[in-house]
Amino acid sequence: MKIEQVFAKYFGQIPKNKGRNSQVKKIEINPITRLEGHGKIAIFLDDNGNVDDAFFQVVEFRGYEKFLQGMPMEEVPRTVSTVCGVCRGVHFTASMKAMDQIFGVEPTPTARKLREIYFMSHYIEDHAAILYALGLPDFVVGPEADPAVRNVVGLIQTVGAETGKAVLNKRRLAVKIFELLGGKPNHPVAALPGGWSKTLSEEERKMVDGWADELIDLGKITLQIFEDIILKNEKYMALVTGDMYKVVVNYMGSVAEDGKIAYYDGLQKVIDLNGNEIGTFRGKEYLDFIAERVLPWSYMKFPYQKKLGDWQGIKEGEGTNLYAVGPLPRLNIVSGMDTPEAQKHFEKYHDTFGAKPVHFVLAYHWARAIEMLSAAERIKELINDPEITSKDNWNKPTQVVGEGVGIIEAPRGTLIHHYVTDDKGIVTNANLIVATTHNNGPINLAIKNAAKHFIKDGKVDEAVLNYVEMAFRPYDLCLACATHTVTGVMPLEMEIYDSEGKLQKKMRNF
Amino acid sequence: MEFVPNIIGFACHWCTYAGADLAGSLRLKYPPTIKLIRVPCSGRIEPEYILDALAKGADGVLVGGCHFGDCHYKDGNYKTARRMLQLEEMIKEMGLEPERFRWEWISGSEGQKFAQVVTEFTETIKKLGPSPLKGGN
Amino acid sequence: MADKIKIAILLAGGCAGCEMSLVDMGDTLVNALEHLEVVFWAPTVADVKYKDLEEMPDQSIDVGFVDGMIRLSEQEHMCKVMRAKCKVLIAYGICAGLGSIPGMSNIHSAEELLKQGYMDTFSTDNPDGVLPQPEYTLDGKYDLTLPKFMSDVRVLDEIVDVDYYIGGCPPHPDFVAKAVQAIIAGNLPPKGSWITSGKAVCDVCKRNPRNKGKNREFVEHVYRTWEKAPEDDRCLLQQGILCFGPFTQGDCNASCLNVNMPCRGCGGPIPGVKDYGARAMSVIGSILGSEEAVKELAEKYPVLAKFYYRYSFAGSLLERKRKAVKGVK
Numbered sequence: 013m014k015i016e017q018v019f020a021k022y023f024g025q026i027p028k029n030k031g032r033n034s035q036v037k038k039i040e041i042n043p044i045t046r047l048e049g050h051g052k053i054a055i056f057l058d059d060n061g062n063v064d065d066a067f068f069q070v071v072e073f074r075g076y077e078k079f080l081q082g083m084p085m086e087e088v089p090r091t092v093s094t095v096c097g098v099c100r101g102v103h104f105t106a107s108m109k110a111m112d113q114i115f116g117v118e119p120t121p122t123a124r125k126l127r128e129i130y131f132m133s134h135y136i137e138d139h140a141a142i143l144y145a146l147g148l149p150d151f152v153v154g155p156e157a158d159p160a161v162r163n164v165v166g167l168i169q170t171v172g173a174e175t176g177k178a179v180l181n182k183r184r185l186a187v188k189i190f191e192l193l194g195g196k197p198n199h200p201v202a203a204l205p206g207g208w209s210k211t212l213s214e215e216e217r218k219m220v221d222g223w224a225d226e227l228i229d230l231g232k233i234t235l236q237i238f239e240d241i242i243l244k245n246e247k248y249m250a251l252v253t254g255d256m257y258k259v260v261v262n263y264m265g266s267v268a269e270d271g272k273i274a275y276y277d278g279l280q281k282v283i284d285l286n287g288n289e290i291g292t293f294r295g296k297e298y299l300d301f302i303a304e305r306v307l308p309w310s311y312m313k314f315p316y317q318k319k320l321g322d323w324q325g326i327k328e329g330e331g332t333n334l335y336a337v338g339p340l341p342r343l344n345i346v347s348g349m350d351t352p353e354a355q356k357h358f359e360k361y362h363d364t365f366g367a368k369p370v371h372f373v374l375a376y377h378w379a380r381a382i383e384m385l386s387a388a389e390r391i392k393e394l395i396n397d398p399e400i401t402s403k404d405n406w407n408k409p410t411q412v413v414g415e416g417v418g419i420i421e422a423p424r425g426t427l428i429h430h431y432v433t434d435d436k437g438i439v440t441n442a443n444l445i446v447a448t449t450h451n452n453g454p455i456n457l458a459i460k461n462a463a464k465h466f467i468k469d470g471k472v473d474e475a476v477l478n479y480v481e482m483a484f485r486p487y488d489l490c491l492a493c494a495t496h497t498v499t500g501v502m503p504l505e506m507e508i509y510d511s512e513g514k515l516q517k518k519m520r521n522f
Numbered sequence: 523m524e525f526v527p528n529i530i531g532f533a534c535h536w537c538t539y540a541g542a543d544l545a546g547s548l549r550l551k552y553p554p555t556i557k558l559i560r561v562p563c564s565g566r567i568e569p570e571y572i573l574d575a576l577a578k579g580a581d582g583v584l585v586g587g588c589h590f591g592d593c594h595y596k597d598g599n600y601k602t603a604r605r606m607l608q609l610e611e612m613i614k615e616m617g618l619e620p621e622r623f624r625w626e627w628i629s630g631s632e633g634q635k636f637a638q639v640v641t642e643f644t645e646t647i648k649k650l651g652p653s654p655l656k657g658g659n
Numbered sequence: 660m661a662d663k664i665k666i667a668i669l670l671a672g673g674c675a676g677c678e679m680s681l682v683d684m685g686d687t688l689v690n691a692l693e694h695l696e697v698v699f700w701a702p703t704v705a706d707v708k709y710k711d712l713e714e715m716p717d718q719s720i721d722v723g724f725v726d727g728m729i730r731l732s733e734q735e736h737m738c739k740v741m742r743a744k745c746k747v748l749i750a751y752g753i754c755a756g757l758g759s760i761p762g763m764s765n766i767h768s769a770e771e772l773l774k775q776g777y778m779d780t781f782s783t784d785n786p787d788g789v790l791p792q793p794e795y796t797l798d799g800k801y802d803l804t805l806p807k808f809m810s811d812v813r814v815l816d817e818i819v820d821v822d823y824y825i826g827g828c829p830p831h832p833d834f835v836a837k838a839v840q841a842i843i844a845g846n847l848p849p850k851g852s853w854i855t856s857g858k859a860v861c862d863v864c865k866r867n868p869r870n871k872g873k874n875r876e877f878v879e880h881v882y883r884t885w886e887k888a889p890e891d892d893r894c895l896l897q898q899g900i901l902c903f904g905p906f907t908q909g910d911c912n913a914s915c916l917n918v919n920m921p922c923r924g925c926g927g928p929i930p931g932v933k934d935y936g937a938r939a940m941s942v943i944g945s946i947l948g949s950e951e952a953v954k955e956l957a958e959k960y961p962v963l964a965k966f967y968y969r970y971s972f973a974g975s976l977l978e979r980k981r982k983a984v985k986g987v988k
Binding site: 565568569570572573574576577578579601603604605607608609611612613615616617618654655656657 | 766932933934936937938940941943944945947949950952953954956957962963964967975976977978979980981983984
């Protein structure tokens with residue numbers, strides 16, 4: 013069946029009403045200029061030229077959940093990794109954990125530690141790329157600056173070439189650890205159910221140990237830049253703690269047994285907007301907590317917390333059942349970091365904001381920098397573990413259990429991979445809930461809040477794009493392919509509709 | 523206008539092609555739908571050639587080789603078998619009617635069998651109709 | 660001082676991994692930038708917009724790279740613009756070359772893909788069976804539109820003429836560095852070729868039996884990677900762990916084999932191969948020792964298309980023709 017027929021079949025029975033006044037004639041939008049392959053925002057103005065509502069629409073869909081069916085489970089991690097090349101190791105890791113369960117095995121201690129080192133190296137290179145490409149430039153050069161300099165080039169010009177080069181070179185070491193353990197520098201392959209296919213020699217161990225020091229250094233440099241440029245700047249701190257960049261929702265993240273941060277494996281915890289625990293879950297229990305609503309105007313679904321009620325639309329504040337994931341939610345949920353230097357910064361972070369949970373969206377960037385340091389410290393710990401060069405890297409499976417759920421804290425937030433296989437371990441069903449999907453509701457809210465604040469009396473110009481962008485960039489959207497950027501601007505098209513539903517203006521930043 | 527199938531045949535020189543020649547000498551009748559391509563051994567036939575022929579709009583593809591034990595090059599036809607088994611599965615998965623591809627062992631003395639196979643295959647293809655892969659560019 | 664070479668990079672329907680491999684080049688890229696001027700890199704770097712590219716004079720850019728497959732009409736349009744503006748156009752990465760993993764979605768109908776995504780997945784809450792729609796009016800007053808997806812994934816050369824192909828998922832940064840240096844030096848093979856050393860993964864793999872002066876032997880059993888721990892220093896394929904090394908480009912230096920995992924073909928076909936999956940069947944078929952081994956293979960890998968054609972389905976012979984006959988819109 014062609015796509016047009018599919019749409020017609022499911023769309024047919026819903027009546028078409030154009031505009032508020034259904035007698036207004038159909039809005040003509042030139043199909044050739046329809047936005048595709050990027051983020052799309054539609055903003056609707058009321059009669060006074062102020063924002064009535066705003067919607068963030070995701071235009072990406074590739075169908076992984078279907079075409080993974082029929083594939084042997086052990087082939088899935090390296091295949092599903094290609095959902096995203098920027099989050100280059102997360103789908104691999106989550107599906108690898110699900111694969112363990114499909115075959116009913118747990119990794120050996122050495123394998124588990126190797127997996128964690130590899131995962132932490134990904135955390136560092138990913139968070140570093142985002143901070144230096146998106147987070148810091150926003151502040152360093154300022155939200156009103158020309159996009160041509162509001163990127164890593166402008167940042168390097170501000171912090172100096174020496175620092176810039178040091179950062180790039182140190183980040184590269186994280187990618188080297190990733191490649192050493194994972195096989196390829198992007199889209200790794202070393203997953204085995206119950207193990208990891210690569211072991212470390214003493215020589216390799218020493219090399220990584222030296223690199224870990226440099227990565228801890230990178231974390232410290234980054235936090236120092238943060239301190240110097242943002243924390244000491246009152247104007248920026250006003251932006252950070254302002255209402256226009258505030259979204260009040262519930263939060264979800266992983267905790268270790270002791271309540272501290274856990275990235276690779278932990279207990280999922282959900283808290284409400286006041287910090288009270290709603291519940292905890294592991295594995296398949298996620299289905300008791302999370303449901304994903306399908307809305308006809310976006311390709312991305314809208315997850316919500318079932319325990320807080322049925323779907324009630326996109327709203328924030330008391331009573332909402334929307335929730336966010338990622339660095340800021342994680343730091344809202346955990347009782348502390350599991351490494352000393354990061355812990356110091358964690359305490360300072362919460363002292364600065366006072367109340368917990370923190371609802372200021374721009375604080376995502378600070379949380380990101382703290383996590384970067386914590387990941388580097390963790391690598392240092394693990395690489396010096398006495399078992400790390402052991403050859404006992406695989407708990408070879410002897411059976412097929414047939415179902416597995418892998419949950420990890422990816423840099424961008426909680427990632428859930430759920431697979432069902434037949435008795436030979438061939439995939440029959442798959443469900444992927446990606447980090448950015450969890451944040452779909454909050455992102456819509458962030459955009460609406462920013463749009464309402466910055467668009468008044470119908471005045472809409474290019475600067476507005478910048479301000480609205482700043483509202484959701486901290487979520488570090490990974491729209492899984494053509495929409496994710498490295499050096500700065502989130503490509504997006506914005507359409508402004510007047511109170512008659514007529515397209516008043518369309519702007520693009522790419 | 524009646525549909526006349528366009529069938530491409532890959533025949534090994536030592537057996538199937540000789541069998542086809544024999545069919546000719548014996549004046550056996552079979553439909554003129556097949557275009558034979560002679561190869562030194564059925565083991566020379568890359569699955570790629572078969573897919574290429576189908577992609578170019580052939581209504582059917584027939585592959586013929588020696589019986590096991592008769593291969594002039596000893597084990598070429600064993601490789602053929604192992605390839606063709608996979609190929610027939612693959613053609614099905616790619617959405618084309620698997621009946622459009624057929625492979626047979628036909629020796630140099632089996633002129634009768636050659637004529638029979640081509641006749642049957644032509645009937646099968648006639649029932650299936652023209653290949654859906656005709657046209658395009 | 661010679662003029663700088665102008666290059667342009669476009670990300671179509673890809674995961675951006677190929678872009679990251681350019682970023683991962685680090686120092687090499689910075690040094691190469693002395694000879695290169697990046698006049699367009701979208702949507703990754705957005706200060707030069709799509710419309711700016713359209714306004715550049717035709718053939719004014721020396722080399723263009725396109726990564727990602729093509730599924731949306733805007734991607735198709737921008738590929739045509741790139742072809743017009745660039746003297747040399749390179750399909751960068753195996754998505755642009757042969758469709759890569761998202762190309763496997765062509766094995767299913769659009770209806771199947773959408774139904775799984777929006778109705779049949781475990782956590783989906785969709786009581787009215789709604790699907791995302793190209794036009795939808797919310798609350799009776801908000802008109803929201805979504806782009807229509809084309810019915811199939813296509814590769815770059817189904818849309819425009821391509822001068823060179825670079826394989827890999829993504830291409831290894833070291834190899835890209837070599838390719839970029841070759842471009843700067845004007846050292847390119849005949850048009851229509853893959854830019855590659857020509858070596859297969861086996862040629863560069865430490866486990867190759869030839870390294871010990873041994874011949875290859877027939878393989879009697881097929882093992883999935885979880886069924887057997889590979890012996891060190893021995894060819895995986897010889898041990899029954901199917902590896903696509905013999906017919907895959909080895910510019911990655913056998914990355915996967917370095918961590919003891921088999922090659923799955925992301926580098927693309929070695930020179931002379933017209934259809935990757937066909938060659939895979941041929942080579943694996945000839946190294947297996949019996950029809951029983953083939954049957955074991957078919958049982959353990961029940962969907963052969965998702966095994967052999969994992970990276971090359973959309974660009975395979977039959978698929979190309981099917982799309983050309985049907986017309987993709």
